[in-house]
Amino acid sequence: MRPIRIEMSAFGPYAGKQTIEMDRLGTSGIYLITGDTGAGKTTIFDAIVFALYGTASSDRRSGDMLRSRYAEPDTPTEVK
Numbered sequence: 777m778r779p780i781r782i783e784m785s786a787f788g789p790y791a792g793k794q795t796i797e798m799d800r801l802g803t804s805g806i807y808l809i810t811g812d813t814g815a816g817k818t819t820i821f822d823a824i825v826f827a828l829y830g831t832a833s834s835d836r837r838s839g840d841m842l843r844s845r846y847a848e849p850d851t852p853t854e855v856k
Contacts, residue, residue, distance in 0.1 A: 778798070778803075780798050780799050781797055781856075782824065782855070782856075783854075783855065784796075784819075784854075784855050785852055785854050786844045786848075786852060786853040787822075787842055787854070787855055788819030788822060788842060789814075789819060789844060789846070791844050791848070792851065796820065818833065818834075822834075823855045826842060826855050827856065
């Protein structure tokens, strides 16, 4: 399976809606997700796992920890 598009709302450090267009990275099948500590790399994996299974990608985080503390109260937490 290859992710094509990830849409996150009020998820992890992202207060609003964030869209990652994975198709723009090509179709070679290997992607490098890199960045500084705290940049949100694990959040991308959490979003993928949450969209598929409804849980975080690690036992260290629970589902209720995935909502952004920066989001407005009326912004839904969701991943597509």
